[in-house]
Amino acid sequence: MSKVEETVEKVSQNSSAYVESGEVYEPTGSAPKTGKWQSFKESFRPADFGDIDPNLSDAEKAAIATANSPLSRSLKGRHLQMIAIGGSIGTGLFVGSGTALRTGGPAGVLIGWILVGTMIYCTVQALGELAVTFPVSGGFSTYSTRFIDPSWGFAMGYNYALQWLVVLPLELVAASIVLKYWPGAKKVNSDAFVVIFYVLILAINFFGVKGYGEAEFVFSIIKVLAIVGFIILGIILCAGGGPVGGYIGGKYWHNPGAFAAGFKGVCSVFVTAAFSFAGTELVGLAAAESANPRKTLPSATKQVFWRITLFYIISLTLIGLLVPYTSDQLIGASSYDASASPFVIAIKNAGISGLPSVMNVVILVAVLSVGNSSVYGCSRTLAALAHQGLAPKVVGYIDREGRPLVGILITMVFGLLCFIAASPKEGDVFTWLLALSGLSSVFTWGSICFCHIRFRSALYSKGRGLDELPFTAQAGIWGSWYGFLLNVLILIAQFWVALWPIGASPDAEVFFESYLAAPVVLVFYIFHKLWKKNWKLYVTNDEMDIDSGRREVDLDLLKQEVAEEKAFIASKPFYYRAYKFWC
Structure with a gap:
């Protein structure tokens, strides 16, 4: 034929x-x-957003645009589970905990991480309730616009985008620094390694949300297995089962002591602890690209409790037992110097050969994981800002595969700053980039908690109840108040430590290195007020949109399904109900 x-x-x-x-x-x-070739070309064409009534207010347009974003909804339950369990485990835990141990001591580290960890648990529960109900593009920045104030939403959107924008070059440079742990790598130009990691992260994100999900799934498994292995090894070493050192027990809590610098030392730990949890909120951002957020997101948010308890608290307890805060190896190292990782130091002090290099590989994986997440977080936030009319329209370009191409391109172009790795000014640039992202997560978490408080207030004022919510925060409204107030206290404590550093006199440069994110947020907030002439301080309960973005639009049917699910669980034995509550 x-x-x-x-x-x-x-x-x-x-x-x-x-x-x-x-x-x-x-x-x-x-x-x-x-x-195949035609499909490949077609995939880059713009997706159809549909028409939005031009007569609607800016807030209404933003709610509809973010609710109808054509992002791909292909993240599976296992992706969200691993993003929740291991997504934020990075250099903040593996390396930054060394700085915290030096300034706070073992007791200061535990107090700081426990307080921040409980706050994170309450925050993620609040985020889970909002994200399951409204799995919209942009996540928390969109919620700030809808439930607090458009100007604050603008500030939070750009604060979050800027946080991840600077994290990408930071992590790529950090990856090259981590490699310097091995003597052979010291002879190679740092930019050679940076190119490899840059291309790898670009390739992963080129495959869209599936690429991000699969990469994080693998990265998280490696990190989780490494921490579980370290916990088992740490218990053995504390009990005297190592090649050298004998029984250790709690001797370092007595000499040199539990606290390194008293109350101020404990306050200095808060920001490092917060930095180690940065990225926890990505599970809420990923809700818009989840196939079934109502089914997968509640379980994912519950995993945060286990991650905080098992991975952070237990591993840091062991670190405090194995490494004295006076160790010379903790002094003068950078936040990304793998040789200053207390995990590596503990293994080296035990006289175990080979394992320090394995731990260094895990640190490298953690660095690349955070770099990969930075492209995802920044590109999605930029696209959501464009959909709300708060960024140039072209920034919101999403192709037929659901990839925010322009957002990814902007993030990767800014990531070219990573090539300062071979520059003599690397340290200065590195420090100021880190200053921009240091407190960003604290503002984000505080806003999430306050969004939840405002949403519940609007729900009750409109005569509606919790029976129309597919998932409710386990910590409830009081958990959100706790999370919000603790974030405020962290900002106050960091202001104190930044203005009057431990063992030093006040210095403007040192202050802004620690507190630069705060004035940046304030500038964005004031700029939007002047730009949009938005003189309202907050969105009233009557004005608040609590319906756009729901995937279940038949509320009567939803109430019936929620009631049936609760009745089914209540009919089961205690062990099943306990499992469903915690997992």
Whole structure:
């Protein structure tokens, strides 16, 4: 049969088929059946957003645009589970905990991480309730616009985008620093390693949310296995089972002591602890790209409790037992110097050869994981800002595969700053980039808690109840108040430590290195007030939109399903109910 006869036959068999450039396309579902190359080219075309009524207010337009974002909804339950369990485990825990141990002592580290950890638990529970109910593009910045104030939403959106924007070059430079742990790598130009990592992260994000999800799934498994292995090893070493050192027990809590610098030392730990939890909120941002957030997100948010308890608290307790805060190896190292990792130091002090290098590989994986997350977090936030009319329209370009291409491009272009790795000014640039992102997460978490408080207030004021929510925060409204107030206290404590550093006199440069994020947020907030002439301090309960973005629009049916689910769980034995509550 000739090519022309094949074409005529295909078209005659399918009345909706059409011919373009000599090829036959047969629509099946929403897209035509094409060749691989044609499908590849078509995937970069803009997705259809649909029309939005121009007569709506800016807040209403923003709510509808973010609710109808054409991001791909292909994240599976296992992706969200691992993002929740291991997504934020990075250099803040593996390396930054060394700085915290030096300034706070073992007791200061535990107090700081426990307080911040409980705050994170309450925050993620509040975020889970909002994200399951409103799995919209932009997540928390969008919630700030809807439930607090458009100006604050603008400030939080750009604060969060800027946080991840600077983290990418930071992590790429950090990866090259981590490699310097091995003597052979010291002879190689740092930019050679940076190029490899840059291309790897670009390739992962080129595959869209599936690429991000699969990469984080693998990265998280490696990090979790490493921490579990370290916990087992740490218990053995404390009990005297190591090659050298004998029984250790709690001797370092007595000499040199539990606290390094008293109350101020404990306050200095808060920001390091907060930095180690940065990225926990990504599970809420990923809700917009989850296939079934109502089913997978509640379970993912509950995993945070176990991650905080098992991975952070237990491992840091062991670190405080194995490494004295006066150790020379903790002094003068940077936040990304793998040789200053208390995990590496503990293994080296025990006289175990080989394992320090393995731990260093895990630190490298953690660095790349955070770099990968930075592209995801920044690109999605930028796209959401554009959809709300708060960034140039082109920034919100999303292709037919659900990739925010312009947002990814902006993030990767800014990431080229990573090539300062071979520059003599690397340290200065590194310090100021870190200053921009240091407190950003604290503002984000405080806003999430306050959004939850405001949402519940609007829900009750409109005569509606919790029975229409697919998932409710386990910590409730009081947990959000606790989280919000603790974030405020962290900002106050960090202001004190930044203005009057431990063992030093006040210095403007030192202050802004620690507190630069705060004036940046304030500038964004004031700019939006002046730009939009928005003189309201907050959105009133009557004005608040608590319906746009819901995937379950039939509230009566939803209430019935929620009631049936609760009744089913209540009918089960205690062990099943306990499992569903915690997992």
